Amino acid sequence: MNALQRLFRFNGGVKPDYHKEPSTHLPIAVAPTPTLLVIPLHQSIGGPPRPLVKAGDGVLKGQRIGDADGNVSSAVHASTSGTVVAVEMRLMPHTSGLSAMCVVIEPDGRDEWVERNPFDFRAATPTATRDYLRDAGVVGLGGAVFPSHLKLNAGKQGKLDTLVLNGAECEPFITCDDVLMRERADRLLKGAAIMREMLAASRVLIGIEDNKPEAIAALEAASAGNIDTTIQVVAVPTRYPAGGAKQLIRVLTGIEVPHGERSTDYGVQCFNVGTAFAIYEAIALGQPLISRIVTVAGNVGQARNYEVLFGTSMRDLVALCAPLPDTDRVIMGGPMMGFRMPSDDVPVVKATNCVLVGSQKLFPQPPPEMPCIRCGECAKACPADLQPFEMYWFSRARIFGKAQEYHLFDCIECGCCAYVCPSRIPLVDYYRFAKSEIWAREVEKDAADLARDRYEFRLLREEREKQEKAAKLAAKTAAGREKAAAALAEAEKPARTPDEEAKHALIAAALERAKAQKEQVHPENTGNLTAEQRAEIVAIEARRAEIREQAKPHLRQDD
């Protein structure tokens, strides 16, 4: 069973300095409960959850405070018991520096759990299990925060060849998965066993970069005692980004999952080891996801991993580690892919695997960007086998169509290209810019299509009204038909017999009715208001309030 696993390789990649040592000396500590928790409602990919509480409500630890909005979404929970002091816009742990709806909880210090019951997933239908996980707020902890219940679906065949657990942790500084594997290997493996069962996977491969011998040893020890022999720990060569899901799948199985396709269609699925642990907690203990392990590293006196409640301010967390005086920024994530936070007063969320404290000395401002000399270094480093300079060339000039032709959306934003570029071009920034522009254009295009439909509809309506008027006029006058025809001819294009005209008007009216039903917004702007319209106006009022609300912080930070 433990035959030597054949390893494959992916192209590109880089070997930056790892800086992992300092945060692994001490075991995981539990970060103290802060005086105020700010829990953003929107913490995962998908629709923003709807708030279930309002200011003044009391909540228990693990109580659901935000309900998943549809299936592609995930619930959020109170990290401790206390009182909701506000549901309001708060600064998000997001580079934009914008705010979003958060539930602000003042802990009561009792740390009182809601009722917890293990979930018997074997007895439940797969759909029920997935709904349970969605409501338990389990999302991927490897960084992408994709709702895990959606990934726990074996796909077309109903079973998988390989479940990959991602313990590579290839980014410098981050060690949260490392210490998790060291300290909680057995529970992690139980989670893995649950996932294997749910996915009907024939085997589980846990890929760990070979610079983490302790974690490998711990997992091997734990799996030795385990009856589930399908779980295998594999050391993979240390090379960033070996932890990228596609890269790790490639290394472990030789399969390359193309962009835009589901890995389950290739018989593999990949989860972060932390996710496996979270699934264990949710299923076996009935605990929703309310905390995670976060590495605090970088420009601090004592780097360390903490178990942190979501909603804890990063400032409080960093303060535990004796930040050095020249600290000038806080980064969520690692140095290769992390995001600079607008302030250190943003909450830790499910995506926070690391709070990296930075300074000019540690992460100096790169020298000015020079023009790309097409040296091809970036292409050599790109793990997705892209031509980064071509994507850059066209993104820079805002020729997004071309950038897409060079597979912009295959880029995993790993940062290898920018890392090696002799011209110090912030390549990834250009890709992020291009991607978000392309998305925005799609939205704009939809809006334009909507406007076109509505405009055409209005023209049709005006046309019909004109015709109706003409018909009335015709009916009134003695000359009747002749004049009506003349009036119609004026209103419409030439040469239509009155018969056709009438038919046309009928069709138009029918069309309009159908359209009006479809739109559900009744743009009949005459006569008295229907209940529907009243409701519409109320809804609009609410939206307006929201817009104004959103506008305020934005205007503030604009300059």
Added chain:
Amino acid sequence: MTSYLFIILGAVLVNNVVFVRILGLCPFMGVSKKLETALGMGAATTFVLTMACGASYIIDAWLLIPNQLEYLRTLSFIVTIAAIVQLTELVIQKTSPVLHQVLGIYLPLITTNCAVLGIPLLNVSLRHNFLESLLFGFGSAMGFTLALILFAGIRERLEAADVPVYFRGTAIGMITAGLMSLAFMGFAGLDKFK
């Protein structure tokens, strides 16, 4: 056999219509902004030019020369070409919508491509026979197509370059065409070795 090959190669490279004979520049500048359109234009031109060379040879050899009407050459050639272009367009438009999608919008532009008249006239002055005329027409059109797609390839890249603002677009296109014709001067002298 090899002499036919040389006619084609000579027309494509050594005496490239655009860079050496300086014919067909307007579509060369006008339809080279995108590779796709350049290919379409090239294909359309190749078809029409080959046809035009054949037709004009027949007119010249069967109608004009026997009747000593050489002075009607330009007139009859160009009218025939215009008609061929228009006919082709109409027929393609109806019979093959796909092909029309590809070539349609370029066909009318071909009438204003002076290579389409220039090459048949050159055929006469070079005393090509029927086959040679066809090959020469085909080769020249391939030369045109080559120039066009090469140019389009560069222009697509140039569009994203940080070209000084007054040079964007056509101006830098001209400079590029100049450098391309400079490069094609490297072929100078090769046609002596056929």
Added chain:
Amino acid sequence: MSEPIEIARRESSVLRISVRTAAIMLAFTVVFTAMMAGTYKATEPLVAASALAEKLRLIGEVLPPSYYDNDLMADAITLAPHKLLGLDDDTRLWRARKNGEAVALVLEAAARDGYSGRISLILAVGTDGRLLALRVTSHKETPGLGDYIDPKKDRNKSRPWITQFNSLGFDTVPRDKWRVKKDGGKFDQMAGATISARAVTNASGRALAWATENRDKLFGLAANGRFEDQGVKP
């Protein structure tokens, strides 16, 4: 509206329109061709006359009228296409006589090895075997580089390059020295444009040799006769 009627109407209109466009096209063509042909006919004599004058002017440049007293245009023969002289077409060859004595031949020749193609020449060869003078009638050499072979473009106006051939023959310049200096001959070339000069020099040498060799035959032919000769070795 029913389909068949529609089609039938279209069919009939196809015929009508075809006939109509054909008629209009015909009308335009007839009118404009007539206009053109009319102009052509009307100007034909004038154009022919000016072409003749042009030819005479060229001939005058290589052979001044004082050299002869016969009617050159009448005393001409047709020369069949000739490889050695670089000629692909029938050309005219004029015979100048003074007092009935043959004095010179005026003939056309061409160098095919110019830098950019053919260089056409006209030259007068005296019965004494001397090249009286030589002119380039058409060429495509590079302006500013190779076009000095045309005296109109030669910067040296006082003594254009082409005049160095005047009155030379193989008695003064041996046949193997009838080359440009760069090839070890006697004639100058312009640095940077040897090819043009070489082409003209070599072509003139060949023409001179040929004319001298065939002089008697050529003078012997009846006016407006035709001279065929392919067999001369280089």
Added chain:
Amino acid sequence: MSAYKEITWNGIWKQNSILAQLLGLCPLLAVSTNLVNAVSLGLATILVMMLSNFAISALRALIPYEIRIPVFILIIAALVTVVDLAFDAFLHDLYLVLGIFIPLIVTNCIVLARVEAFAAKNGLRASTLDGLMMGVGFVWVIALLGAVREFVGQGTIFSGIEMIFPSLSGIQVLPADYPGFLVAILPPGAFFVLGLLIAGRNWLDARANQRLREKRLHDQPPTATPATA
């Protein structure tokens, strides 16, 4: 702007056949090796453009849409041949200089383009004026191009003028030992100089547009702070 003024302005600048429409490039590049040739071709072009615009404007009502292009071309080619023959017969000295250029005009696509875009839709006077002005637009560009290429290439200006006016002669502007810059006379030089001319036009146009824009901005102050920085 009155209609005629606009036609004039369009021809000379705004819709300039070369600089704006990029039509008629082949004769332009091929014949602008020196000023005298350039102007000669330009003048011949003006003549043909006026004639063809005039003729087609006059006949436009008679030409069915389907065969307009062949008919236009027929008329243009006929006119060009007539002009060519007439020059040869009656103005032979001038023909010696212009003659070789006149047949080239048939293939100048600007003639057909103007006929199609303007003369086929407009009245006689306007069309003739359009032909004239488009021609003038062509002449000044080709003349400039010819002058620059001749000057840079040979250091002279008006060389070859003696062929038209035997009493005049070209001017050696640069010292006689100026080695010349052959590239200017070869095709690459033509492209380079034309590229510079077009850049110059862009510059002038951009300046005009900028002034207009500034005026607009001045007239209407921005309504709100922009949403995107």
Added chain:
Amino acid sequence: MLEALLVMALGAVVLGAALGYAAVRFRVEGDPLVEKIDAILPQTQCGQCGFPGCKPYAQAIAKGEAEINQCPPGGEEGIHKLADLLGREVKPLSAEHGIEKPKSIALIDEQTCIGCTLCIQACPVDAIVGAAKQMHTVIAKQCTGCELCLPPCPVDCISMEPIPESVESWKWRYPVVRIVPADKAAA
């Protein structure tokens, strides 16, 4: 002369007939180009381009009667796309037709609104709901920001508000190229 006429006449008859025949036989209706152009235009329907809406402008472009740089809401981006589609030269937005502004939507100040319905009649996309003598309101999602409702309002209660950003709609900015410092430092 006669031969000339005969030869050309022969050609003319053949070609004329063929062309006439082909023109009728192979006629196709409609102009897909207009649709393609219209798809690029932003559908703000504001009329700044000088045409009564985007579609008429699209038709004018297709016929070659209008420049491609007349639509301020479409902005540079729109011009680029049009140039791309039509193979024309990119030009800066024509200042004659306006300047590019941030995307905004109309907001009716309900305190002032007198319910005259004039704005409703002006809005090309029916984005205003309300009724006579009742307060009106703008459906934000449907407002294109064309400003056509501003002039008719007798009490000037409509204002244009730039659309604020949210975390979801936030876009990464164009990477700022900072190149001055090194030079300044050297100086």
Added chain:
Amino acid sequence: MNNSPYFLKPASVQSVMMRVLLALIPGIAVYVWFFGAAVLVQIALASVTALLAEAAMLKLRGKPVMLFLGDGSALVTAWLIALTFPPIAPWWLTVIGVLAAIVIAKHLYGGLGQNPFNPAMVAFALMIVAYPSLMSQWPAVGFTDFMPQWNAIFGTRQLDAITMATPLDALRTALHTADARATVAGVLGNDATFGNIGGKGWEWVAAGYFIGGIYLLQQRIITWHMPAAFLATLFVISGGFALYDPTRFVGPSFHLFTGGAMLGAFFIITDPVSGCTTPRGKLIFAAGIGLLTWIIRTFGAYPDGIAFAVLLLNIAAPLIDMNTQPPVFGHKRKGGRPS
């Protein structure tokens, strides 16, 4: 403040360009040994002109002058121009060439990194077309007196004493003009000043460039694709024809070691900006240059074909790149199955 990645590998354009200059030095040293110090004058002249032109253009285009001037790319262009022009070319020839390279070929396209044509080769092609004779006068091997060379550059041109035809030129003239009596052996073998490899002196200069090229390879500034494909193509095609008719076609050793072949193989065709970037594209690009170089050298009007061949392939580079894009991760094999 910048976004991720927050730390970068130490590398810079400047260091790349400086190492290219360094790699040129062995070749230059041999050059000076055989042909005299005139080439150093040319390098200085070209460098000063290039830096001034670059600074002026940067200023005009509103770019930070010192920053971009420091990238060293103008110097690489200048040196390559100086090395491909005749060392005794009059000063103005070099100056115009450099100006054309920097102003037209580089900055009109937006400066470093954006030019589709190799600036140095634009300069060479422009000048050899404009002044074919001046561009073909090279100092005789071993005639290394400095003053006559200096005078040739800056003073009156009394050249006959110090110039001679380069091997390529001599061969071309002989084979093209004379009445088919000349043979390769006749031209090369009989003349004592030409060695049998690439012409006396020339092969050593080429060897100098070769050493520099190896250094560039070792520094990973260039990849093996281009030099290998170029030299191999030139070798195979010249070898094939020399076997076919050794009297009319000269063999590979001559082609590889004469003219600009070695300099071209490692320093010119490898210009990253104007060349192909994909691995397969690089092979095609370089092989194309090799083929065209041989054709132009053998049949064309100009002595050395490298410049034109480079420009011609520069034209084709975008298309070659477009059609040789390496497969993207996951799109290599149908279905992404392991290989």
